Amino acid sequence: MQLLALAATVAALISLAFSTQAMMDSARFALSLCAKTILPSLFPFFVLSGLLGRLGFQRLFRRAGSGLSALLVSLTGGYPMGAAYVAELYRRGALERREAERMLLYANNAGPAFLLGAVGTGVFHSAKLGFFLWAVHAAAALIVFLCFDCRRGDTSLPDVPPEPMTAAFPAAVRQGVSAALAVCGFVVCFTVLVGLLDSHGLFSRAAAMLVSATGLAPQASRALLTGVLELGSAVGAMDGLPPDRGTLALAAAILGWGGLSVHCQTAAVLADVDLSLRPHTLGRALAALLGAALAWICAPFVGVAAL
Secondary structure (H helix, E strand, O other): OHHHHHHHHHHHHHHHHHOHHHHHHHHHHHHHHHHHHHHHHHHHHHHHHHHHHHHOHHHHHOOOOHHHHHHHHHHHHOOOHHHHHHHHHHHOOOOOHHHHHHHOOOOOOOOHHHHHHHHHHOOOOOHHHHHHHHHHHHHHHHHHHHHHOOOOOOOOOOOOOOOOHHHHHHHHHHHHHHHHHHHHHHHHHHHHHHHHHHHOOHHHHHHHHHHHHHOOOHHHHHHHHHHHHOHHHHHHHOOOOOOOHHHHHHHHHHHHHOHHHHHHHHHHHOOOOOOOOHHHHHHHHHHHHHHHHHHHHHHHHHOOOOO
16 A cells, blocks of 8 residues: 555656646646635634634533534534534543544535535526535435434533633634645645646546446536545536536535545544544545435425436
8 A cells, every 4th residue: 555655656746747737727726716715714614613612612512412513513614624623622522532533424514605605606506506405415414413423412521611712712723724724735736636637638538437337427427536536626527517416416425525635634634633534434425425315306396307
């Protein structure tokens, strides 16, 4: 595995040397995305999620468990707010390792701002469809919560007192800056990777193979492959697809998985705590499957045409 990673890194370095323009174009696009969208939308939520953990937000949900508070934070803040919130609770001793890792199954989700703006209005030109996809996404997370964490109270966990605002706010801002920069770093890296693969025609060949194997439309196949790596680029690749059941199911699957970029962003916010990333990966796979199924089933109820 180590040799494979080393070989891939060397190959990427050589590719960068011979595809400088493609690398620069992709990096400019990613940096612009970070400056115009990601930092303004995520940084305040990073600060607020850190504050919620430090000020004792989870104490309001003792009867239902801190998992419910983490789920709410993730569904309002977006990737990777929920994971950052869980890490903060664990860091402060409010969660045991087992409980924290179980929460990572469901408490890291796409937020309404991204779904309503970038996906609903930007791709499908319909705020209603953006809200539909957010509802489907939230329902998938809630199902996983009910299956794995419902009725598990936190009464046996230590009741960590909240920090004073004078200490909590500066610490939350410092933590938010670090997390936001890490997120932007991964967005740039994976956007450049997608650009390099595209410049060498590898994405086109892989998409053609997927079309032959599954019968998906070429644009849908390309969006699906891009979604394995990076969420924002995958959403952009869906622009122009008709808003039918299949397209909405594809969008729900891409949003549920989040892309390897989101997984790396989550790893970054968990870097200073000894929590395994495996439950998060399983949770994203479940969210993709459940979200796609729910979107397919429920799409006719919002007036979406069949395939």
